[in-house]
Amino acid sequence: MAPLDGLTILDFTRAVAGPFCTMRLGDLGARVIKIEEPARGDETRAWGPPFVGDESAYFLSMNRNKESVAVDLKSTEGLRLVRAIAAKADVLVENFRPGVMDRLGLGYAALAESNPRLVYASVSGFGQTGPDAAKPGYDMIVQAMSGSMHVSAGPDYGPVKIAFPVSDIVASLFTSNAILAALLERARTGRGRSIEVSLLEAMLCAQSNLAGSILLAGKDPPPVGNAQGNIVPYQLFRCRDASIVCGALNEPMWARFCQALERTEWVADPRFRTNPDRTRNRAELIGLIDAVLELRDAAVWLGLLEQHGIPCGPVLSLRQALELEQVAARGAIVEMESEKLGKIRMIGNPMRIEGCEPVYRAPAPLGADTDRVTKEFL
Numbered sequence: 543m544a545p546l547d548g549l550t551i552l553d554f555t556r557a558v559a560g561p562f563c564t565m566r567l568g569d570l571g572a573r574v575i576k577i578e579e580p581a582r583g584d585e586t587r588a589w590g591p592p593f594v595g596d597e598s599a600y601f602l603s604m605n606r607n608k609e610s611v612a613v614d615l616k617s618t619e620g621l622r623l624v625r626a627i628a629a630k631a632d633v634l635v636e637n638f639r640p641g642v643m644d645r646l647g648l649g650y651a652a653l654a655e656s657n658p659r660l661v662y663a664s665v666s667g668f669g670q671t672g673p674d675a676a677k678p679g680y681d682m683i684v685q686a687m688s689g690s691m692h693v694s695a696g697p698d699y700g701p702v703k704i705a706f707p708v709s710d711i712v713a714s715l716f717t718s719n720a721i722l723a724a725l726l727e728r729a730r731t732g733r734g735r736s737i738e739v740s741l742l743e744a745m746l747c748a749q750s751n752l753a754g755s756i757l758l759a760g761k762d763p764p765p766v767g768n769a770q771g772n773i774v775p776y777q778l779f780r781c782r783d784a785s786i787v788c789g790a791l792n793e794p795m796w797a798r799f800c801q802a803l804e805r806t807e808w809v810a811d812p813r814f815r816t817n818p819d820r821t822r823n824r825a826e827l828i829g830l831i832d833a834v835l836e837l838r839d840a841a842v843w844l845g846l847l848e849q850h851g852i853p854c855g856p857v858l859s860l861r862q863a864l865e866l867e868q869v870a871a872r873g874a875i876v877e878m879e880s881e882k883l884g885k886i887r888m889i890g891n892p893m894r895i896e897g898c899e900p901v902y903r904a905p906a907p908l909g910a911d912t913d914r915v916t917k918e919f920l
Contacts, residue, residue: 544571544901549725552627553577553608554636554643556584558681558710559665559741561604563717564635568607569891569900572633575915576605576906577624580612583908595883597905603888605905606878611916612909615646624648626919629656633721637665640675650736661724661734665717669740679741681707688745693752696767713744774820775799775831778857781840788847788854793817795852802843802850803834880904 549572553564561576561584568574578584584605590598613620625648628634634653636643643649643664650662664670667679677683682703685691690708691701717739724735746753752771755763768787769777776789790796793816800808808814808830813823820827835843840856847854858866869875876890883904891900 544898545895546570546572549573549632550575550627550630552624552631552634554624554634554638554648555665556637557586558604558707559713559717560635560637561586562711563663563665563714563721564608565604565606566714566718566891566893567633567721569902570893571901574608575627575631575911576608576610577613577615578610578908580614580909583610583612587908594886597883597907602886602905606888607901607903608906609911609915610906610908611912613912615648621647623916623920625653625656627915628653628660630919631657631660632725633661633663635663635665635717635721639678640664640666640670654734654736657734659728659732659734661721661728661737663717663721663737663739665713665739665741667741669743670738674742681710681741684709684741684745688742688749689752690745690749693749693763693765694767695765697765699767702767708748709741709745712748713739713741716744716747769824769828772821773817774824774827777828779832779835781835781843782838784840785857786835786840786844786854787857788843788852790852796820798850799847799852802846802852803831805830805834876902878902878904882907 546567549567551564551567551572551574553560553574553576555561555564555576556578564574564576576584582588584601586601586604587598589600592599594602611623613623615621615624628648636648644652650660650664653662654660666675667684668674668677685703685708686701688709691703694702694704696702717737720737720739724737728734752763755761755771763771770789773789773791776791778785778787788799790799796814796817797806797809800806808827812819814820814827844854844856863869864875874890874892875887877885877887880886881904886904888902890902893900
């Protein structure tokens with residue numbers, strides 16, 4: 543049995559933060575009933591190209607292990623169906639703007655009357671309260687407002703967006719953690735809870751080490767780009783033919799780093815003796831390291847650094863990353879069968895639980911399970 547076998551998740555989410563959360567729960571064996579608009583479904587079904595058949599790759603990557611039920615939430619019959627499912631569900635997850643579920647009569651207080659065991663999770667851009675609660679909270683907006691784009695800027699370029707929807711993903715992981723904690727508590731008390739997570743607070747929490755510079759020391763961390771503000775050296779470097787990343791995260795490692803670069807005199811240099819020394823003299827040291835690394839190709843340096851136990855790696859494209867031997871050895875890419883699309887490949891669940899294989903079912907076409915679920919619950 544999978545860890546969440548027997549649990550039913552009623553999924554009112556779309557876009558990324560909610561669907562990524564419920565997909566993780568589905569991977570662990572929960573039954574996920576996804577409620578979608580009859581006409582267009584989850585908006586990410588149209589986020590393409592690329593498309594696989596008539597489904598966007600974006601939607602497919604966020605919505606495996608889910609049944610699709612097309613419901614008009616403005617209709618009496620639609621509301622009757624979702625209330626019937628909610629009365630028997632273990633978890634409800636929604637990411638409408640704050641207030642929408644209450645206006646539909648589907649808020650926590652209303653549903654908990656008939657199902658006090660319900661764990662009810664709400665994901666939003668800025669939270670259920672506060673002056674910005676009603677604002678739409680999509681990932682790029684939150685990346686900008688959370689400070690992450692600013693602090694990721696480099697000396698030669700301005701604010702930088704992280705390529706994947708990081709605020710959505712971080713918020714989804716916090717949400718799934720909270721749901722599992724509430725389910726554990728419910729096993730003791732017999733009652734569910736209302737949970738809420740905002741993308742903004744999730745991103746601030748994810749930047750705790752950077753925020754600590756301000757909150758604990760009163761110092762605003764400068765934009766660091768491809769470097770790390772508290773550790774030197776630990777960043778991207780350009781070799782003769784390509785870039786690599788490497789670093790020395792403690793003093794013994796710094797000594798080995800100097801040995802690998804055949805610059806052992808740096809170890810005793812008072813400018814570079816300790817990490818605080820190196821941080822104060824960052825520009826001077828990085829210039830010296832750059833000059834050495836530019837003398838040889840990346841593969842040569844990676845070999846030398848690995849021999850000396852220095853954390854390092856090449857800068858790969860995503861395609862190259864997916865083709866790594868390590869990825870294949872770990873079975874990180876999984877294949878599943880779709881009645882509509884045939885064989886499709888996706889990134890697997892990184893959680894490895896001994897004696898339990900994750901569940902992998904292809905995403906359902908829009909409304910594929912509507913009739914069956916309606917007969918089951920009404």
